[in-house]
Amino acid sequence: MKPTARAFWLRSPGHGEIREEILAAPADEEVLVRALYSGVSRGTETLVFRGQVPENQYATMRAPFQDGDFPAPVKYGYLSVGRVEEGPDALLGRTVFCLYPHQSRYVVPVSAVTVVPESVPAARAVLAGTVETAVNALWDAAPLIGDRIAVVGGGMIGCSVAALLARYPGVRVQLVDADPARADIARALGVDFALPGDALGECDLVVHASASEQGLVRSLELLAAEGTVVELSWYGDRRIALPLGEAFHSRRLTVRSSQVGTVSPAGRPGRTYADRLALALELLADARFDALVTGECAFEELPDVLPKLADGELPGMCHRVRYDAE
Numbered sequence: 001m002k003p004t005a006r007a008f009w010l011r012s013p014g015h016g017e018i019r020e021e022i023l024a025a026p027a028d029e030e031v032l033v034r035a036l037y038s039g040v041s042r043g044t045e046t047l048v049f050r051g052q053v054p055e056n057q058y059a060t061m062r063a064p065f066q067d068g069d070f071p072a073p074v075k076y077g078y079l080s081v082g083r084v085e086e087g088p089d090a091l092l093g094r095t096v097f098c099l100y101p102h103q104s105r106y107v108v109p110v111s112a113v114t115v116v117p118e119s120v121p122a123a124r125a126v127l128a129g130t131v132e133t134a135v136n137a138l139w140d141a142a143p144l145i146g147d148r149i150a151v152v153g154g155g156m157i158g159c160s161v162a163a164l165l166a167r168y169p170g171v172r173v174q175l176v177d178a179d180p181a182r183a184d185i186a187r188a189l190g191v192d193f194a195l196p197g198d199a200l201g202e203c204d205l206v207v208h209a210s211a212s213e214q215g216l217v218r219s220l221e222l223l224a225a226e227g228t229v230v231e232l233s234w235y236g237d238r239r240i241a242l243p244l245g246e247a248f249h250s251r252r253l254t255v256r257s258s259q260v261g262t263v264s265p266a267g268r269p270g271r272t273y274a275d276r277l278a279l280a281l282e283l284l285a286d287a288r289f290d291a292l293v294t295g296e297c298a299f300e301e302l303p304d305v306l307p308k309l310a311d312g313e314l315p316g317m318c319h320r321v322r323y324d325a326e
Contacts, residue, residue: 002022002023002024002025003022003023003025003032003105004020004021004022004023004105005020005021005022005023005103005104005105005106006018006019006020006021006103006104006299007019007021007067007075007101007102007103007104008075008077008101008102008103008299008302008303008306009067009068009073009074009075010048010049010068010072010073010074010075010076011072011073012051012071012072012073013049013050013051013071013072014049014050014051014307014310015307016049016302016303016306016307017303018299018300018302018303021103023105023106023107024107025107026086026087026107029088029109029110029111030087030107030108030109030110031084031086031087031088031091031096031107031108031109031110031113032084032085032086032087032105032106032107033080033082033083033084033085033096033098033100033105033106033107033108033113034082034083034085034104034105034323035080035081035082035100035102035103035104035105035106035299035323036081036082036083036095036122036123036322036323037080037081037082037122037123037125037126037320037321037322037323038077038079038080038081038100038101038102038103038126038299038320038321038323039079039126039127039129039130039318039319039320039321040077040079040102040306040309040318040319040320040321041077041078041079041129041130041156042155042156042309042317042318042319043155043156043157043211043233043234044061044234045076045077045306046306046309046310047234047236048061048070048074048076049306049307049309049310050310051070051071051072052236052237053070053071053236053237054236054237055070058070063076063077063078063099063101064078064099064100064112065078065098065099065100065101065106065108065112066101067101075101075102075103076101077100077101077102078099078100078101078129079099079126079127079128079129079130080097080098080099080100080101080102080103080106080126081095081096081097081098081116081122081123081125081126081128082095082096082098082105082106082323083095083096083122084096084113085105087110088110091110091113091115094115094116095115095116095122095125096113096114096115096116097113097114097116097125097128097277097281098112098113098114099112099129100112102299102302102321104299104323114128114274114277114278114281116128116281117281117282117285119285120281120282120284120285123293123320124284124287124289124290124293125281125284126293126318126320127156127160127284127289127292127293127318128277128280128281128284129280130156130157130160130292130318131160131164131280131281131283131284131289132276132277132279132280133157133160133232134157134160134161134163134164134280135164135276135279135280135283136258136259136263136276137157137161137207137230137232137258138161138164138165139263139264139268139271140230140256140258140264141205141207141228141230141256141258143165143168143171143204143205144204145168145169145170145171146170146171147168147171147172147204147205148171148172148200148202148203148204148205148224149165149171149172149173149174149203149204149205149206149207150173150174150175150176150199150200150203150205150206150207150219150222151165151173151174151175151176151191151206151207151209152176152177152196152199152206152207152208152209152210152215152216152218152219152222153176153177153208153209153210153211153212153215153232153233154175154176154177154179154182154185154186154193155209155210155211155317156292156317156318157209157232158175158177158207158209158210158232159175159182159185159186159189159291159292159317160289160292161207161209161232162175162186162189162191163189163190163191163286163288163289164283165191166189166190166191172192172200173191173192174191174192174193174194174199174200175189175191175192175193175194176193176194176195176196176199176218176222177193177195177196177210178195178196178210180195185291185292185317188288188291189288189291190288196214196215196218199218199222200222201221201222201223201224202222202223202224203222203223203224203227204223204224204227204228205227205228205230206219206220206222206223206227206228206229206230207229207230207232208229208230208231208232208233209232209233210233211233211234211235212233213240213241213242215233216229216231216233216240216242216255217242217243220242220243220248220253220255223251223253225251225252225253226251226252226253226254227251227253227254228253228254228255228256229253229254229255229256230256230257230258231255231256231257231258232258242255263276291317292317292318293317293318293320294316294317294318294319295314295316295317295318295319295320296319296320296321296322297319297320297321297322298321298322298323298324299321299322299323299324302321305319
């Protein structure tokens with residue numbers, strides 16, 4: 001008898017549902033994974049949920065195991081942690097991370113799963129994709145000892161970047177966000193916090209992750225001469241305006257994009273996606289990252305919860321989805 005699964009689908013923009021699916025039996029070099037937790041990527045997934053992926057980005061925005069097409073119906077997501085129920089002996093019973101949508105069971109190639117270190121709780125491992133993005137951002141940004149750094153935008157990505165920067169020797173790190181409640185999270189991560197108007201200037205580096213025009217403008221204002229903004233935000237189909245007159249040229253400022261879909265061969269030659277993900281999982285042994293998980297629901301509740309996440313009714317950071325034993 002073939003195994004069955006339950007999967008979350010976006011039926012139409014703003015409307016989700018859970019569907020039953022029949023899985024193929026795992027072939028050689030495949031595993032059957034039973035999900036324990038998944039995470040909602042509030043930035044990207046809420047854009048997808050609202051149907052705001054630009055048509056010219058449909059191919060670029062496809063998740064590794066996405067079913068369907070944008071804008072809908074589509075099965076989307078990429079932060080899943082589960083336990084291997086069938087597969088090679090070396091993986092049986094192991095907890096693994098996979099870039100899979102919200103689904104109770106799934107079959108994927110062995111190469112698609114990464115073993116979660118024993119030092120990392122499965123519930124925290126849903127942050128692996130977020131921390132992986134932060135690792136990539138810092139590979140692109142290449143901060144130096146003693147740098148003065150601001151991270152503008154205290155969402156999941158910005159806080160993950162700030163938490164990693166807190167380990168750098170001699171740097172001044174400040175998390176900047178318009179929400180004063182993010183001060184508690186910054187404190188838990190071990191970094192300073194400021195509202196935008198109070199942020200320290202003369203920064204060598206600013207990492208921008210607020211996904212707002214105001215945040216990017218403020219990031220430029222915080223730079224010292226010859227400073228760089230590394231832009232992590234993705235704006236979907238929105239256009240933004242920047243003050244590229246004024247002192248932008250005379251102060252020789254730089255705006256550089258960073259995108260998790262690419263490991264820069266110039267910045268980190270020889271590093272692979274697998275290397276980056278394995279590193280992210282190792283870094284999650286740090287219990288401070290638990291501060292980024294601010295909500296949880298059962299999988300069956302996801303169709304009712306995602307609209308509230310998308311419209312801001314449920315604020316917070318990472319929302320974790322729990323798959324109760326069947």
